[in-house]
Structure formats: structure tokens, C-alpha cells
Amino acid sequence: MTYNMACVISAGRAVLELMQFDWEPLSHGELDQRLDQAVEEILEADLIERAKTQTAPVCLQQIQLPEATPHPLHSEDNHAVRYITDLLRNSDSSYSKSRLTGRARLSLPHTVLLSLTLLSRRLSYRSVSARFRLEKGNIHRIFFSFCERVNALRDQQIRWPAGQEAERILVPLSDALEDVEGVETTEVPKVFGILGHTRIPIRLPIGKQEIGEGLLEMKKMKKEVHPDSWLNLELVCDGQGRFLHCSISRGSDGARGQALRERLRLDPHAVPHGAFLVAGRSFPPLARILTPYPVVGCGPREEAYNRTLAAHLDVLDRAVAELKARFHRLRYLDMGNFERARAVVLTACILHNVLLEMGERVTPAQVVREEGDEEEGQGDEDGLRTREAMADLLSRRTQVGSS
Template identity: 25%
Template sequence: MTDNSSEVVDWETLNDASYVSIGVYLITLAPTAMFGNCLVLFVFWRKSLYKRPVNWFIVNLAVADLTVSLLALPMSATTAFSKRWNLEVAGCQLYAFISFAGACNNILTYAAISYFRCQIVCKNRYIARVKYGRILGTLVAIWSFSILWTLSPLLGWNTYELEPYNITCSIRWTGHSLGDKSYVWLCLLFVYIFPMTISLMMTVTFVFTWTPYAILSTVAAAGINITSPIALLPTLFAKSSCAYNPFMFFLSHNTFKSFKWGFASCTKNNAEDSGRLYMSRVKFNNRVEPSDLPRCSTDSDTDSDSEDENILLPALAGAIKKEKPKIYGYVEDVVPLYSDASFRRMFRLSRQTFQILSSYLEEVPEMKKDGNGGKERMSPQKDILTTLWYLGTLDSIDRIADRFGISPSSVIRARDRVMNSILTHLKSKFIKWPNPNELNQIANNFQQKNGFPGIAGALDGTHIRIAKPTNHGDSYINRKGFPSLQLQAVCKEDMMFTHVFTGFPGSCHDARVFRNSDLWENGLQMIPNIYHIIADAAYPLRIWLLTPYRDNGHLTHEQRRYNNYLSSNRMVIERAFALLKGRFRRLRFLETQKIEYAVKIIMTSCVLHNVCIFNHDEVDDFIQQDVIAANYNVPGIQDCEAQGVQKRNQIARNLL
């Protein structure tokens, strides 16, 4: 199968053992490649990956590699065992056409994947424009370009011929005619070098597989003849790509990586139980309840800390509901594309604050990514984003699970991990009483507003609406008629909380909540005499806690000015509550009857509120104005300590 334009080369002989070894290699490679690529196609269909257009590139690679493994690899294995090409000229041309078309498709598809991934990562919202038409057009272009190069040798521009040792066929790399050389050099340029420049950084395996072959081809095209059997190695190594490609998908693609456990994660007990069906528990309508079947731990998402799936026995498969569809890739593919404004709107804090929060929590033992029963836990970042979405919206657990592509139980576990980590490791760092130097700075900042001296913080309470508890539910009904928990807090002039106390029923008066808090017990020690916190008339007057004069219609000008100045400074705590509820909208209604869990949600939100304030996160667009406007008309009390009265009168006289 050579002509005068190809130089006759005396190749070194290949012994029988080498032919057999090559045949064994190829005959092993073929079924491995068939299995891997069929598995890729199966997972693609089973997991509905076709709904994401970019995944069609993976299908394209799998189809091309499967074709090569079904047709070309068995042909070369047969000739290796025969020690000669026994499939005639037509067989050689068919083999070379299939192999070369698969190779071109493989290389160009990698380049296309690199291009689209770069566009998706680097260009905001580009993923929204990656539609089926764009991907289909790219695939058509890839195949058209591949067919153009593989048909050319059949039409006279170069030709297909046997490669060394009569095992494989390819284009004539060593031809000396202008047509042969032009084809070879242009092919190397457009089918290898140009795609390589696109995909080098992403697809290292592409370079690892095809570079030896390209080097050998370049050497041959340059007229340098390699007569050693080593010349076979690049060709044989290149064939391996159709086998390892699918396994690269399983190692690098989260969905494939998690899906593989579905075949291997059943424990011995599961396997033993799978043969025992409790028919007495089958419902009369012949539908089997999922709880009646043995269970098998299966990863249903990129993060495998999700719910166990049922083992679907063949006899009962039709009676079981199909796995609930999920949205995949939200955190991995969509969130990185959000603009900073969109990220903040979605997760209720800035991307920078999220990164800082992640850095705090990533080293926390509870958040360490660790296997659980052979399964890989969700990443800390996905845990945190899931929790932020939970706290920032009123979405149900099912809706959050659907958005993040995980199970409802995974949402709950992620939320609990993050909240426990925050309360254990961050609460004491971000909600703490100021030291003397800080008290002085806080007082100066308040005084700059209107001259009111010595303010160490503003105190008030707010109601967090909850579902009515089953035990003593009526005691949680507040004066507005809905069940709630009391949240009492002190904040600085910048709305950062310095003290938080919560958990008392909504029916309790603010003063009663205050008297049961550690602030009441330790206030005199916490606040030196030159400082004081300010509150409304619902609280008692003390030397360290100043309240307004009771308006009986006969207040003096000094007293009215004092009340106005105090009220103006005290508004900061109402704004802080409005920001807290506006940023973390879950606090508008806690649909849980477990009081201790509601308290954890409230406290976690307060810590995160302070994290945002500390990192100068914008606040104005999150402040919930109706919270500021709400007036619960807390009845005032007559509890005035003499020292408190004296201090209040002195400040009133000195205000300008």
C-alpha cells in the first residue's frame, strides 16, 4: 500500500512475543473503552445531564471513543495476533478513517470544552447564552472539520497506508510529494497545534496522549526515519485515550464521581437484606412504600452527604416512584457567574464577606470535609451558601434542596453544621461587651450625633414570629396577637450588637425579659458610672441605664430636649433590628415549634449580622422599614433609682 512518493524503509523486526503483547493490550483496551463510554452515556441519560447543553461535549467524546473501541480496536488487535494486516486495502482505509476521525473529534472537542469553560468562568452570565443551538453548531463544526480531514486522503490529498509492523493504518506521514507534505503540515497545524494552544492549560491528558504521536509524525514528515519498534509506542498510546477518557470524567466531573457510588456503596447488611421483602407491609394497592425496602447509601448529588436511595429490585421497580429530579451545578457553575450585586442580593451579604466568613469556618473541626460512611461530605463553601440561603429567605427545605441539587436531609445537616460552628466558634468573637477603651470610643461616636454624653449602647427588644408551640403555646402570644420569641439586644452606633439575649415568650414584658438577663445582673459592673446604655420607657431607670422622662403633659423644655436626643440616639437599635430582619428574612417567621432551635437560628443570625457590620457590608438596601415603623406600644414602668434620676437630670441640664 505504498507508492513511489513514499520512501521504503527497512524496519527492525518485531518478535512474536511483542506481537502477542500488543494484541493482548489492544484486546484488553477495547472492552475497557466500551464499558467506560457506555457507562458515561448511561449516567448522562439517567442523571438527565442532557438538560445542560455543555454536557453534550462529553457525549460527543463518548460516542466517538465508543465507535473507535467497537470498530477500530478489534481490527488492530486481530492483525496483531496475525502478525500482519489481513483486512485488505479497504479494511486499512476503513480503520484509518475511523481512527483518524475519532482522533480529530477528540482533539477538537477538548479545545471546544476549554473555550466554553473559559467563557463561562470569565464572562459574567455567559452560561445563560450557552443554548442547545450554540452547542449543536459547535458539534456540527467539529464533525465537519474532522470529516474534511479524514475524507481528503480518500479523495487524493495524501492517502491511507499501513503503519510500521502492519498492525495499524494511518495517513502517509513520510510521503515526499507536495500533496503529502502539505497535507501533513497543515494537519499538524490545524488539528494539533491550534487546538493545543486553546486547551493546553485545561487538558493535560490531551498533550500527554497525542504529543508523542505528533512528534513522531513530525519527525517522519521531516524525512527522519525511526526504524526501531519504539515507533509503535506513540500510536498504541494514543489509542488508549478512548479508554481513559470516560474514567477521567468520573474522576473530574462531580456528577459522574458521585454517581459511581451507586454501584458499590451497599454494605454487606444491605446486600443480605435485599433478598428479604416484607410482603406483609405492602399496601393493598400493590404499591410498595420506600420504607418497606432495604436501603442502600447512594450519592444523589455532587455532594454525597445526601439521602439514602432505595434499592430498586427488578420485580418491584415499576411500583416505586422515580428519583426526584434535581438541579445540578448551581453552586459549582452558576454562583461563580453572579455579579457582586447579584451575589449579595441572593445570599444577603457581599462576596467579600462570604469569603471572609468561609475563611473563619473552613478550619473549624465541625466543617472539615470528611467522609461519612464512605461518602464524601459537601464542601464547606456549599454548606455555608446553603445556610445563608436558608437564613436569607423563607423558602421551604424542599425548595432549597431543589436549588442546590441536594436532598432535604442534606440541607438540614448543612444548616446544622454551619449554625453549630458559628455559635461555638464565632459567637464569642463577634458578640462581646466592649472593653474600657472601646466604651470610650463608642461614647464619643454617639456624642458626635447630638451631644448626648456617655452612651455605651442602645437597648431594646423585638419580637420574632414563630409557629405556636404545642406546649404552653398561649404563653408565647404577644400583645399583637401572634406567637413570638423576645429578642433583647444592645448595639453600638454602627448597629453592631454587643449583647444579645433571646428565648423568652412573646407575652413577657420587656422589663421582665431584661430582669432575667445577665445584663441586669452584671450591668453595674459592666458599665462604669461615667457611661450608660439608653432605652425606652419600658425599662427601669438606673445609673447605668437611662430612660426618657415620662410625658405627663408637663415636661420642661430641658426634659423634652433630653427625650428627643435620647430617642434620636436610641433609634440605632431599631435600625439594627430592621437590618437583622431585612437581611435574614427567615426571622420574619420561624416555622419551628422547637424553641431551642428557634433560639439557635436567632443567635446565628445575630452573629452573622455582626460579621457583616465588622466587614463594612452595605446595609441600606436590607433595612426593613416596616420594622422601624412598627410600634408595639410597650407600657412604661415606674422604677426609677435615685442615682439614675440624678444622673438623668444632670445630663438634661447640660444638653445644648
């Protein structure tokens, strides 16, 4: 009996020493985090058991936020959630999967579900925290770790096609040219991609808010908005609306199309021979970028050319509208940190391609062309000559076809 008591006392002391060694060096904040982690792991285990009894799938656009209880993790059975989970799990990116000390982390499927909920609906962290029964700070950390992980897939999901892949996505500049008798199909100019841009509103950084306060009334009078209250999102998509190029910059940064112009300068063969990019009026006309004529002073020849380009520009407009219809958070990013805002926008663009690959599409309520009153971008002589040549070709060939 005495021996048994000694063993119990010895074991108790050993356990006490281990607990003191593990917990005493921690601050009160770290202790709270570890307690949160333990509680969340218990809740998650319970919710997983509840989920096993529910099998009804829910599509991405119908993901419903759970009430406080019970947590309907049957949404995890959604095809999009499963597909993105498998994509992240099987990716060979260099993203670190290490667990942060003292912080709770959801399983990957739960992380994907929570993050898609935040992206697809404009909800506060507080609201999601209450309904997912997770600490608010953890919601923030989980969401941005998801964005970081998805961003690591950029080179895999937003690719500039080359070789046979590039040839497969080419479409005729005008179907009318292919119907003209005696015209070889190989002679018909092709469209490689459509170039465009959109703005993503964000919260103005604190420093710039303070600077602008004294000019508030003046800005109201001029109806101007500080340029850094949005992000510029420059995109190139193919004929199916899949993004081939994505560049995100501050509202006050650089000239339109500069990133892509540099890319074409460094790689003259980036666009296949006989093919072009079609862009809006605010982009510069270049040798490989066809842009519309300014509206003022257009004759029948120029108007016909502009209509031809407009049919292609509609594809990019619809892709942008679909992006914003799928991810409502892009309507306004309530964050003044540029890098984090950029990570969220890039995440949405990558997932746009992933969901298109799955065959998931959404129908936007409205499609808008974001040209406004902007003037034509500063092009070069090669670009102007190419535009004239394409307008002449369309005019000449369509006249032949109608005669």
C-alpha cells in the same frame, strides 16, 4: 490462563466480601442515604467544574436561587460567602467537623451559600431542595449544622467591650453639652450602648396549639396572641449598630432586661465610669441605664431629655431593621422547636456583626420602634435619681449654651 482466571476469581470474591461486609448491615434507609450521598458527590463535582468557568460576583442581597440546571455556583465567588467560609474554616471553635455516616455533606463554601440563601430569603426546604438538587432532609441537616457552627463563634463576634476597646465606642449623651463654654469634655456623660428588644414570630409549639384550640374564639375576641408564638430578642448595640449583647428567650419568659440587669449586678464595671446604656421606655431605669420619661405629664424639661435619648434609640431601631431586612427568614420562623428557632436567630445576629465588619450594609425599607403601649419597667431609686440628674444637667447646660 488458569492461573489468571484464579486470580480474577479470588479478587472478585475479596471485593464481594468487602461489599457485603460494608453494605449488608445497613438498613434500607441507610442504603438510600449512601446512594444519595454518592449521587450528590458526583453532582457537586460536576457543578464545581461548571463554576470554574464563571467568575461574576454576586452580593449577599442579590444571591439568586439556581434553577434545576445549571447550578450557578458563581455566587460562591461572592465576597460575603468567601469571607464567612474563611471565618468558619479558620475558627478555633470546638465545633465537630466529623461527617455523619451515610449522609451527604456539601463542601463548606456550598454550605455557606445554601444557608445564606435560606436565611436571606423566605423559601421552603422543598423549593431549595429542588433547585440545589439535594435531598430535602439533607437541606434541613446542612442548614442547622451551619447554624450550630456559626453559634460556636458567639463569644468571638458578639463581645462586650472592655478597657480601651470600651472607651473607643463611647459617644456623648448630647453634642450640645460639648459645645457649652467652660464645660470639660471629660464631664460630659457618655453613651456606651443602646439597649432594646424586638420580637421574632415563630410557629406555636404543637402542644400549646392543642391547648389553645378551645380558646381560639376567645382569643380572637380579645385580639390576643399566645406569648410563645414569638421569641424575645434583647440586644445592646454600639453607635455603629454592632451588637454587643444578645439574649434570646421565649415570649412567655421573664422580665424585660433581666439578663442584662444580672450582668451589670455581677460586674459593676461592665459600663465605664461616667457612661450609661440608653434604653426604651419598657426597660427599667437603673443607675447605669437611662430610660425616657413616660409621655403623660411631661414638661419641656422632660421632653428635651426624651428627645436626647430618642436620637440614640434610633441607632438600635435601625440596627434591628437592618437585621430583618438582611435576613428575611426572621420575619417568621416556621418552626415550633424553641432551641432550633433560637439557633437561627443567634446565627443571624452573629452574621449581622460579621457583615458589618466587612462593610456590607443594607438600607431597610422601614424603621420601627417596638415600644407599643407597654408600661415603664420597674426600676430602682438609683435609676430614678440618675434620670432626674441627667434631665437637670441637659436643661441647665443647654440654657447656658443658648444664653
